[in-house]
Amino acid sequence: MTTISDPPSESFRLSMLLNDTRYRSMTFQFIALILLAGAIGFLGWNLMRNLALLGQDISYEFLGEPSGYDINQKPIEYTSQSTHMRATIIGVLNTLIVAFLGCITATILGVTAGVLRLSKNWIIRKLMMVYVEAFRNVPVLIWILIIFFVMTAALPPPSAFRGDDPDSSMLFGAFAFTNRGIYIPRPIWEAGSGIVVGVFIASVIAVFAYRRYTTKLLYDTGKLLPRGWPSLAILFIPTLLVYFIMGQPISLDLPALRGFNFQGGTQIRGSLIALWFALAIYTGAFIAENVRAGIQAVSHGQTEAAASLGMRPGRIMNLVVLPQALRIVIPPVISQYLNLTKNSSLAIAVGYMDLTGTLGGITLNQTGRAIECILLLMLFYLAISLTISAVMNVYNSRMQLKER
Amino acid sequence: MSDTHAQSVGFVQKTQIPPSPPPAAETGAFKWMRENLFSSTANAIMTILGILAIYWFASFSLPWLLNGVWDAENLSQCREILDGTSGACFAVIAERWNQLIFGFQYPSEEYWRPFLAFLLLLVAAAPVLFSKLPRKMLIFTGLYPFIAFFLIWGGSIWVPVFALLGFVAGYFAFKKLEKQSFAMGFFGGVIAAFAFWWVSGFITPDLSRIIPIDLPAVPSRDMGGFMLNLILGTVCISLSLPIGILLALGRRSQMPLIKWICVIFIEFIRGVPLITLLFVANVVLAYFLPPGTTFDLILRVIIMITMFASAYIAEVIRGGLAALPKGQYEAADSLGLDYAQAMRLIILPQALKISIPGIVNVAVGLFKDTTLVSVISMFDMVGMIRGPILASTDWNGVYWELFLFAALLFFVVCYGISQYSQWLERQLNTGHSR
Numbered sequence: 001m002t003t004i005s006d007p008p009s010e011s012f013r014l015s016m017l018l019n020d021t022r023y024r025s026m027t028f029q030f031i032a033l034i035l036l037a038g039a040i041g042f043l044g045w046n047l048m049r050n051l052a053l054l055g056q057d058i059s060y061e062f063l064g065e066p067s068g069y070d071i072n073q074k075p076i077e078y079t080s081q082s083t084h085m086r087a088t089i090i091g092v093l094n095t096l097i098v099a100f101l102g103c104i105t106a107t108i109l110g111v112t113a114g115v116l117r118l119s120k121n122w123i124i125r126k127l128m129m130v131y132v133e134a135f136r137n138v139p140v141l142i143w144i145l146i147i148f149f150v151m152t153a154a155l156p157p158p159s160a161f162r163g164d165d166p167d168s169s170m171l172f173g174a175f176a177f178t179n180r181g182i183y184i185p186r187p188i189w190e191a192g193s194g195i196v197v198g199v200f201i202a203s204v205i206a207v208f209a210y211r212r213y214t215t216k217l218l219y220d221t222g223k224l225l226p227r228g229w230p231s232l233a234i235l236f237i238p239t240l241l242v243y244f245i246m247g248q249p250i251s252l253d254l255p256a257l258r259g260f261n262f263q264g265g266t267q268i269r270g271s272l273i274a275l276w277f278a279l280a281i282y283t284g285a286f287i288a289e290n291v292r293a294g295i296q297a298v299s300h301g302q303t304e305a306a307a308s309l310g311m312r313p314g315r316i317m318n319l320v321v322l323p324q325a326l327r328i329v330i331p332p333v334i335s336q337y338l339n340l341t342k343n344s345s346l347a348i349a350v351g352y353m354d355l356t357g358t359l360g361g362i363t364l365n366q367t368g369r370a371i372e373c374i375l376l377l378m379l380f381y382l383a384i385s386l387t388i389s390a391v392m393n394v395y396n397s398r399m400q401l402k403e404r
Numbered sequence: 405m406s407d408t409h410a411q412s413v414g415f416v417q418k419t420q421i422p423p424s425p426p427p428a429a430e431t432g433a434f435k436w437m438r439e440n441l442f443s444s445t446a447n448a449i450m451t452i453l454g455i456l457a458i459y460w461f462a463s464f465s466l467p468w469l470l471n472g473v474w475d476a477e478n479l480s481q482c483r484e485i486l487d488g489t490s491g492a493c494f495a496v497i498a499e500r501w502n503q504l505i506f507g508f509q510y511p512s513e514e515y516w517r518p519f520l521a522f523l524l525l526l527v528a529a530a531p532v533l534f535s536k537l538p539r540k541m542l543i544f545t546g547l548y549p550f551i552a553f554f555l556i557w558g559g560s561i562w563v564p565v566f567a568l569l570g571f572v573a574g575y576f577a578f579k580k581l582e583k584q585s586f587a588m589g590f591f592g593g594v595i596a597a598f599a600f601w602w603v604s605g606f607i608t609p610d611l612s613r614i615i616p617i618d619l620p621a622v623p624s625r626d627m628g629g630f631m632l633n634l635i636l637g638t639v640c641i642s643l644s645l646p647i648g649i650l651l652a653l654g655r656r657s658q659m660p661l662i663k664w665i666c667v668i669f670i671e672f673i674r675g676v677p678l679i680t681l682l683f684v685a686n687v688v689l690a691y692f693l694p695p696g697t698t699f700d701l702i703l704r705v706i707i708m709i710t711m712f713a714s715a716y717i718a719e720v721i722r723g724g725l726a727a728l729p730k731g732q733y734e735a736a737d738s739l740g741l742d743y744a745q746a747m748r749l750i751i752l753p754q755a756l757k758i759s760i761p762g763i764v765n766v767a768v769g770l771f772k773d774t775t776l777v778s779v780i781s782m783f784d785m786v787g788m789i790r791g792p793i794l795a796s797t798d799w800n801g802v803y804w805e806l807f808l809f810a811a812l813l814f815f816v817v818c819y820g821i822s823q824y825s826q827w828l829e830r831q832l833n834t835g836h837s838r
Contacts, residue, residue: 021742024587025658025659028587028659028662029659029660029661029662032659032661032662032665033661036665043692046691046692046693046694046695047691047692048694049694049695050690050691050695051691053695119450120439120440120443120447121440121441121443121447121451121454122440122441123441123450123451123454123455123458124450124451124454127454127457127458128632133504133819134815136816136818137768137772137814137815137818137822138772138811138814138815139772139773139786139811139814140772141775141776141778142775142786142807142810142811142814143811145790145803145807146803146804146807146808146811147806149803149804153801153803169495181587258719335407342676342677342678345677345680346679346776346779348679348779349778349779356677356680357678360680360683364687370683370687370688370691371688371691374680374683374684374687374688377680377683378675378676378680381625381675381676381677381680382672382675382676385673385674386675387678391564396764
């Protein structure tokens, strides 16, 4: 039996708004638009009424007013008479300082631990596993606080370094570990030091040029020049020569105990150390997992193929496995850097004056401008993370395997 | 053959010579050590360094741990007992146990309630975690949020009961309207539930006066300790899963408006640290609510952490959706399934399965991040340690014991979750592994 169904009537019915796929997406978007506009309107209306009730307004003029508070770690000139704007900039710099230090340390720790987790040595393998699991499964805030309390409560006060037979002594006569922070020597740049630095930079460039040249020579002629010791020689010999020819223009300002505290040198505060080490160790555990996963993701056939070509294990790792693993490892590692930068906002728990401590902490409390401060704070972190993800997208598209 | 050997008897071995034992260097522990610890000079050096490191670590941590004092009233008494020897002062954990777990304001005669809620949580989570358990237990899981709310916050029983009935009403409305279309059923269900709650708002006060079944109410600002971490972690993860799925679907939607709302929400939340969102909950959110509304801090924090977690979960699930072969989508379309059916029956079960490791990572990370609420002066476990306990004259200076205890609790939970997820991955691995 055949039935001919009625041709669909073209007349528009209201239920088609919900049941017909042609119109349904319009309906949904319209509902979403109304809800969104309603929500924004509701929040905006409430904001206006609340501000009117409290007699406040939204303005950024407070950034130009004197801040009236002191900051203990200032990479640029700052006094309590400086503006809130300047305090904010110091906060940004301090955030970047701890993020930069943390990223470098975390990379070193993470790559080492990740490679060692695949080591043939049972003890080393298990030790690294303990490190990774212990740090990945405990909140970073707890580690920051533990290291901070160790720095402030377990290390000796500067007075312990005084006297003929002190309780504590400086390491190599140059490093002092006290509960007020760690004092390290500070380089003093005298006239002519610019030339030394310039020569050093030139040697770094020369090392890269030399390594490129050897690679090219290897590919063109098959001749393999040594690379390890010439690189080291290029890196250090010219700089050292210039350094002594110029009459040692760079000297060190050593910290020394004067009065109740250490003078001279550079003081690294306990809060910076706590934040830096805790973030680095914590993020390092994650990076170790990424590195391990990346190396394991390179198919075993690659290693076997390289071995059957007669390559030695070290070369297999350097020329075959690592370049492929790096493609897999780098994107997650960059997002770990991003996490580290965002986690550095925990500085407020130990009193390190990063952006959250200045703009989101003292400035906010003194001026009472909560909306403006937190908006600026969020925009800063947002800008950093969008920049990094843009860089990462470019990298990913460049490194993507070119398949058919 | 020549006859030269005609008289000689050929030697034929009749029995098998018993195998001689392998050389001593190739058996048992010795072989294992040679292969795993001393395979080369570099390896041997690393082994020795490793053993030295372990010895160095054990030489000061073991006496400290084993010599621990469990029974003392304050730090000075503890130091007297130790008498100069190295030893931990675990007495602080014993003495402040209740504070560490429940916070310092939760009424002590009501401790059984959160404890019972925790035990029931294990029962409620079991059928979700282990699919071999009877499916009927899922009914209890559905009821659990209301039971837990009643146990922990107390108050009249009618509030959670009506909240539950609202969901039931919504479900029936959904079932009734689902035949027309999924969207119709969904909106119908939501409207029915909200209508029910609105009506029940008028009945509840009278009903609780007529039939008073209630527990003493505990305001949320009295919650604290590890209990607060567990509440925040459980509530926010369970809420953020469905929201995260919706956001992920929204981000892959064909509708530009919905897509862009989701993209902006996800990227914004992922771009800022959780701590700024907690600041928002603490000081800014009040500006955006009608004047005079007071809205307790724990709820504001739950909203913010849920938003935070759902953005991350959305990205994980989006990865799972993108990883599915296109053929699955096309197959669903060619079967004539509509969007909701295709998603529910074909796409999401597979995509969620792929996303399990990522979701677990987010869950573990979120649970660890609940300690951040101590920064906005809520007294979770870390907040309790930093605030009332370390500041008290009795225990000023026992940070190692306290922080290691906190670290241990978090480690047990987080490590347990990640081990579970690895087990689950093996269970769900229905593909043919080589």
